[in-house]
Amino acid sequence: MRDDRQQKNNKYSAVFHAPFHPTSAPMYIAVLWQLVLGGLLVSVAAATPKRSRRQSGASNVPSQFVTTQNGKFVVNGSALKVVGTNAYWLHALNTDEDIDNTLASIAAVGIKVVRTWAFNDVNVIPQNGTWFQLVANGTTSVNTGPNGLQKLDTVVRLAEKHGILLHMALTNNWNPLPLVDGPDGFTRRDVTKGTNNKFPRNTLSNDYGGMDVYIREFNAPRKHDQFYVNETLINAFKNYTTQIVSRYVNSPAIFAWEIANDPRCNSTLPAASTCTTTTVTNWHSTIAQHVKSVDPNHLVSSGNQGFFCVDCPKLFPSTPTPPTPQVSSAPGTRRRGLPRFLTKARLLQDRTEALKKTRNLQKRSSPPAGGVKVRGRWVATPTRRQDDVGVGSAFDGSQGVDSEDILNIPEIGFGSFQLFPDQVSYGPVDPNLPAFNNTVQTGIDWIKRHAEAGLAAGKPVSLVGFGLVTQANLPFFVPFNTTVGPDQSTSSLSTRQDQQAIGVSDGQRDDAYSQWLNAGLLAGLSSMVQYQWSQGDLTEQDGTVVSSSQTETGVSSTVTGTGVSPNDGYGINGVGQVDAQDTISEASQAFGSDS
Numbered sequence: 001m002r003d004d005r006q007q008k009n010n011k012y013s014a015v016f017h018a019p020f021h022p023t024s025a026p027m028y029i030a031v032l033w034q035l036v037l038g039g040l041l042v043s044v045a046a047a048t049p050k051r052s053r054r055q056s057g058a059s060n061v062p063s064q065f066v067t068t069q070n071g072k073f074v075v076n077g078s079a080l081k082v083v084g085t086n087a088y089w090l091h092a093l094n095t096d097e098d099i100d101n102t103l104a105s106i107a108a109v110g111i112k113v114v115r116t117w118a119f120n121d122v123n124v125i126p127q128n129g130t131w132f133q134l135v136a137n138g139t140t141s142v143n144t145g146p147n148g149l150q151k152l153d154t155v156v157r158l159a160e161k162h163g164i165l166l167h168m169a170l171t172n173n174w175n176p177l178p179l180v181d182g183p184d185g186f187t188r189r190d191v192t193k194g195t196n197n198k199f200p201r202n203t204l205s206n207d208y209g210g211m212d213v214y215i216r217e218f219n220a221p222r223k224h225d226q227f228y229v230n231e232t233l234i235n236a237f238k239n240y241t242t243q244i245v246s247r248y249v250n251s252p253a254i255f256a257w258e259i260a261n262d263p264r265c266n267s268t269l270p271a272a273s274t275c276t277t278t279t280v281t282n283w284h285s286t287i288a289q290h291v292k293s294v295d296p297n298h299l300v301s302s303g304n305q306g307f308f309c310v311d312c313p314k315l316f317p318s319t320p321t322p323p324t325p326q327v328s329s330a331p332g333t334r335r336r337g338l339p340r341f342l343t344k345a346r347l348l349q350d351r352t353e354a355l356k357k358t359r360n361l362q363k364r365s366s367p368p369a370g371g372v373k374v375r376g377r378w379v380a381t382p383t384r385r386q387d388d389v390g391v392g393s394a395f396d397g398s399q400g401v402d403s404e405d406i407l408n409i410p411e412i413g414f415g416s417f418q419l420f421p422d423q424v425s426y427g428p429v430d431p432n433l434p435a436f437n438n439t440v441q442t443g444i445d446w447i448k449r450h451a452e453a454g455l456a457a458g459k460p461v462s463l464v465g466f467g468l469v470t471q472a473n474l475p476f477f478v479p480f481n482t483t484v485g486p487d488q489s490t491s492s493l494s495t496r497q498d499q500q501a502i503g504v505s506d507g508q509r510d511d512a513y514s515q516w517l518n519a520g521l522l523a524g525l526s527s528m529v530q531y532q533w534s535q536g537d538l539t540e541q542d543g544t545v546v547s548s549s550q551t552e553t554g555v556s557s558t559v560t561g562t563g564v565s566p567n568d569g570y571g572i573n574g575v576g577q578v579d580a581q582d583t584i585s586e587a588s589q590a591f592g593s594d595s
């Protein structure tokens with residue numbers, strides 16, 4: 001504990017204060033920004049933001065809605081850079097007071113943005129708890145009652161009260177089937193105590209309905225990408241978005257509408273072989289236009305994981321207004337003549353250079369594993385050439401996502417991506433680095449790539465979810481595509497692509513988070529949203545997101561007290577909570593003073 005904390009503080013001083021040794025972080029950041037971006041930022045604060053259509057009659061009042069200008073978020077006439085947290089379960093809490101207390105605690109540590117679910121689909125009306133939309137037998141109906149959209153109204157109203165901006169996700173890629181299907185193939189998840197499906201409804205982020213509910217209940221062909229191509233389903237989803245989005249057109253608490261969490265070709269329902277990046281990009285364009293037509297005030301973003309598709313054909317090869325500020329060639333800036341889109345050649349070249357760098361560092365201390373001495377110098381023995389291993393599934397479009405193409409859709413206001421190294425591989429293992437450092441470094445590279453994609457597109461970019469599973473959280477870890485944690489059945493989850501066992505120490509988590517936050521700040525990300533918040537002292541009721549059975553099954557045993565929010569493996573609670581919140585809170589200040 002103490003050691004962890006010490007380590008974290010050292011990390012911060014190393015990261016935020018070197019090499020200028022200024023008296024304050026903001027000063028360092030100001031110097032750095034001049035170096036990195038040249039004149040890009042100079043006029044942002046003074047600039048008049050683009051007025052929203054709604055306000056176009058008004059005179060010089062800056063918009064209190066979040067807009068974008070020169071690749072930055074702008075609100076009330078000033079640039080906005082923020083750190084946030086995720087709380088998908090906010091609307092499902094049992095009382096208004098619980099929602100109020102949660103947002104108050106979040107605001108109290110200096111967090112300005114919360115990403116949350118603005119959907120809760122059911123195919124049977126539940127006895128207890130919140131639900132927004134019944135999707136059953138080919139029809140939909142929205143619940144506007146006190147356990148329906150009035151709960152979302154409360155979230156929005158209380159966010160306004162606490163000065164918090166909301167990323168509102170409109171659906172989810174993931175809604176796994178129960179372990180054992182019923183005769184119709186689609187029995188609802190069995191939450192009987194003592195079964196593996198132990199989680200009360202809405203405990204997991206993938207238990208709020210989503211795309212596959214529409215596919216099942218409309219009896220469409222059982223392919224996940226029907227949601228993207230079938231007119232019936234597209235219209236049903238448009239109908240839902242209209243009702244949600246139109247409800248909050250005038251709320252300044254909406255940061256942005258996020259089209260979906262992690263949209264891609266596959267889910268637990270497989271994709272048709274015809275599903276490609278083009279399919280998913282086209283769908284984004286359709287939905288983004290629709291949302292903008294209902295609500296011209298707020299930004300729209302994708303919510304995808306940020307996968308690249310190198311050398312792929314683009315549907316949106318350029319933005320209508322190319323980024324005007326030219327990146328200067330001052331020392332320390334990005335290379336001139338950067339390709340418009342990431343290419344395979346560039347990716348492999350960057351990887352080769354990075355390997356060379358760590359190998360040289362390593363050589364100074366010790367011979368590389370399997371190395372041989374040639375004319376007095378250590379060189380690594382030949383390994384597989386990078387070309388032979390390909391670019392990897394985060395870069396080859398195999399998930400059906402081309403985040404650069406999606407970012408260029410005119411109605412998409414800013415880029416979004418996610419960082420979950422326990423579930424996704426972001427690059428090859430560097431044999432010269434310890435496993436934990438690989439995890440941190442591939443994350444930093446991923447962050448830089450997305451910041452660069454944002455600069456190329458002239459739009460801000462937000463990391464809308466990042467997290468690492470700790471040892472303490474390992475028993476609660478449930479991947480987004482399953483309903484059962486690794487403690488129950490899945491030994492295959494014990495390692496991941498970078499060959500580090502899943503489950504770092506609390507101190508390593510905080511170290512990784514601060515390094516990622518710092519990398520995002522330096523690279524020019526506009527917002528970074530940690531996954532996820534934990535809240536205690538909430539009202540319990542059986543059959544809801546906060547129920548006593550949750551504590552009985554040990555779901556949240558690391559949290560002191562009763563009435564705790566769900567923990568899917570990323571909740572920060574127990575003994576490490578204060579340190580982790582400090583990490584986020586300090587980064588939030590650094591981002592805020594960089595606006």
Ligand SMILES: *[C@@H]1O[C@H](CO)[C@@H](O)[C@H](O)[C@H]1NC(C)=O
Nearest residue numbers: 063064075076080163165252
């Ligand atoms: C914008 O200004 C309004 C009015 O002063 C204020 O209530 C609101 O909190 C500001 N928005 C942000 C994001 O700071």
Ligand SMILES: *[C@@H]1O[C@H](CO)[C@@H](O)[C@H](O)[C@H]1NC(C)=O
Nearest residue numbers: 123124125134135136137138
């Ligand atoms: C859907 O149809 C099935 C079979 O006809 C019926 O049992 C069920 O009650 C219906 N569900 C709803 C929510 O209407």
Ligand SMILES: *[C@@H]1O[C@H](CO)[C@@H](O)[C@H](O)[C@H]1NC(C)=O
Nearest residue numbers: 139140141142235236239240
């Ligand atoms: C749209 O949603 C409303 C309210 O939920 C519902 O009554 C109506 O049937 C839906 N229309 C279509 C075409 O799905």
Ligand SMILES: *[C@@H]1O[C@H](CO)[C@@H](O)[C@H](O)[C@H]1NC(C)=O
Nearest residue numbers: 218219220221230231232233
């Ligand atoms: C689209 O889905 C509907 C069910 O909602 C189904 O009847 C129809 O066959 C599907 N269309 C195609 C082209 O698969």
Ligand SMILES: *[C@@H]1O[C@H](CO)[C@@H](O)[C@H](O)[C@H]1NC(C)=O
Nearest residue numbers: 266267269270271398399400
């Ligand atoms: C998508 O699902 C299919 C069928 O389940 C599987 O064969 C394929 O490997 C999956 N693709 C990806 C990218 O996960």
Ligand SMILES: *[C@@H]1O[C@H](CO)[C@@H](O)[C@H](O)[C@H]1NC(C)=O
Nearest residue numbers: 432433434436437440511512
């Ligand atoms: C690995 O990471 C740790 C913790 O951040 C750091 O102290 C150490 O210097 C790193 N090692 C290498 C070889 O980069």
Ligand SMILES: *[C@@H]1O[C@H](CO)[C@@H](O)[C@H](O)[C@H]1NC(C)=O
Nearest residue numbers: 267268423424479480481482
């Ligand atoms: C979930 O995703 C992981 C990583 O892509 C994959 O290995 C695993 O098979 C998937 N599990 C299910 C149940 O789809």
Ligand SMILES: *[C@@H]1O[C@H](CO)[C@@H](O)[C@H](O)[C@H]1NC(C)=O
Nearest residue numbers: 127128129540541542543544
């Ligand atoms: C719904 O709540 C009531 C009152 O707390 C409780 O008695 C009942 O068991 C709950 N229903 C379910 C399905 O959990």
